[in-house]
Amino acid sequence: MPSAMSDVLALVQATFDVTAPVFALVLLGCVLKRLGWIDTPFINTASALVFRATMPTLLFLGILKADLGEALQPLLLGYFALATVVSFLAAWGWAIWRCPHADRGVYVQGAFRGNCGIVGLALAATQYGDYGLSVGGIMAGMVILFYNVLSAIVLALYSPHLEANWRTLLRSILGNPLIIGILLAIPFAYFQWQLPRWLDTSARYFAGLTLPLALMCIGATLSLASLRESSGLAVGASLWKIVWIPLLGVLGALALGIQGPALGILFLYLGCPTAASSFVMARAAGSNAQLAATIVVLSTLGGMLTTNLGLLLLKGFSLL
Numbered sequence: 001m002p003s004a005m006s007d008v009l010a011l012v013q014a015t016f017d018v019t020a021p022v023f024a025l026v027l028l029g030c031v032l033k034r035l036g037w038i039d040t041p042f043i044n045t046a047s048a049l050v051f052r053a054t055m056p057t058l059l060f061l062g063i064l065k066a067d068l069g070e071a072l073q074p075l076l077l078g079y080f081a082l083a084t085v086v087s088f089l090a091a092w093g094w095a096i097w098r099c100p101h102a103d104r105g106v107y108v109q110g111a112f113r114g115n116c117g118i119v120g121l122a123l124a125a126t127q128y129g130d131y132g133l134s135v136g137g138i139m140a141g142m143v144i145l146f147y148n149v150l151s152a153i154v155l156a157l158y159s160p161h162l163e164a165n166w167r168t169l170l171r172s173i174l175g176n177p178l179i180i181g182i183l184l185a186i187p188f189a190y191f192q193w194q195l196p197r198w199l200d201t202s203a204r205y206f207a208g209l210t211l212p213l214a215l216m217c218i219g220a221t222l223s224l225a226s227l228r229e230s231s232g233l234a235v236g237a238s239l240w241k242i243v244w245i246p247l248l249g250v251l252g253a254l255a256l257g258i259q260g261p262a263l264g265i266l267f268l269y270l271g272c273p274t275a276a277s278s279f280v281m282a283r284a285a286g287s288n289a290q291l292a293a294t295i296v297v298l299s300t301l302g303g304m305l306t307t308n309l310g311l312l313l314l315k316g317f318s319l320l
Contacts, residue, residue: 088150
């Protein structure tokens with residue numbers, strides 16, 4: 001019993017250690033905006049910098065280090081890709097039924113796009129060590145491309161500033177800096193090309209700006225009025241992300257015989273909170289950035305509970 005309790009406490013601590021810095025930076029953005037140290041022009045400039053430069057660099061470096069020949073599990077990767085597409089389509093169908101037209105793109109993106117590259121990978125490494133890091137790294141590299149392509153499509157369709165036709169959709173996908181960063185990284189990872197050390201270090205310094213800037217902009221965008229206006233939609237999207245998608249995804253994985261550490265990593269990735277990049281893309285598309293910011297905050301807060309509860313249940317049924 002003491003051992004089980006210590007495992008529970010260690011899991012709670014690990015989750016808190018990963019998610020607490022997210023809240024700290026969001027809160028810092030709120031405080032800085034209230035003090036007048038950052039303003040709307042800064043938020044616009046910083047969000048554009050993250051979307052066009054620092055986040056593509058971060059994604060490039062993340063995939064650059066992935067060993068595509070190590071820890072490949074075709075069943076797990078194939079199922080994760082399928083679950084991602086199905087969850088996207090299901091959330092989209094629900095949004096058509098329940099959401100105002102202008103907010104559907106933001107709702108869908110917030111409902112299916114997880115923070116796998118930061119929160120998911122950190123939790124996988126905490127739970128499963130090198131195995132979680134290697135398998136999780138490959139899963140994150142794969143799903144990031146899915147996330148960005150599908151998000152670009154749905155945001156373009158419902159953006160008030162973009163005309164929804166196939167040319168617009170193709171431009172929004174091929175011209176998306178995040179997708180360009182990923183595609184440029186694939187040959188580097190495949191052929192194991194390395195950047196010069198000075199360039200690698202400089203790129204990492206630059207990429208390190210991504211999360212602080214994105215999360216502070218989220219905090220600066222939030223307001224009590226926006227929280228009240230978007231709370232219903234944000235709660236709905238957050239429930240999709242941290243409850244329904246991991247629940248249904250795990251049940252489907254069990255039906256295919258996926259168990260053990262692979263199931264644990266899959267659960268962590270399906271159930272991790274909405275990525276901060278969803279706010280950046282929503283703002284770049286001219287969509288409801290306040291709704292996107294609220295979904296990130298609520299899903300991150302709720303994810304601290306659902307992640308621990310889900311892992312405890314899976315362990316209780318001896319599935320991990």
